Amino acid sequence: MKTLRIPDLPSLRTAARDFVRDWTAGRTVFAFYGSMGAGKTTFIRAVCEELGVGDAIGSPTFAILNEYRSATTGRPVYHFDFYRIRSLPEALDIGVEDYFDSGAPCFIEWPENVEALLPADTLRLTVVARADGAREIRLD
Secondary structure, three states, rough: EEEEOOOOHHHHHHHHHHHHHHHHHOOOOEEEEEEOOOHHHHHHHHHHOOOEEEEEEOOOOOEEEEEEEEOOOOOEEEEEEEEOOOOOOHHHHHOOHHHHHHOOEEEEEEEHHHHHHOOOOOOEEEEEOOOEEEEEEEEE
């Protein structure tokens, strides 16, 4: 198992840079598992910034999907939050398969709610909040 350790908030940017450099090559769909408050949104925000997104990056909890654009590549970056999705047809109605097949980076929170729709090559990561305040991103 590979683990990316984030000891504190000032280390977040370096961790995001390492993630982009070491774990994203050849992949576009990233599923982030973890409990509420584990740091999924915070880490995804840092990764999006590392990819050149200059827009305000927030949780798409109510919108389900936020679309950003990288200022460095001009390409879209998709950020999903499936916390409120209760059925696969609901996710299909918003066209998730088209987004997943787009070739653009797709970062997914609460992927367990759409597990059956995730592509086979999805990188699955678990975000864990440790008692000392550190975060770990585990590639299982």
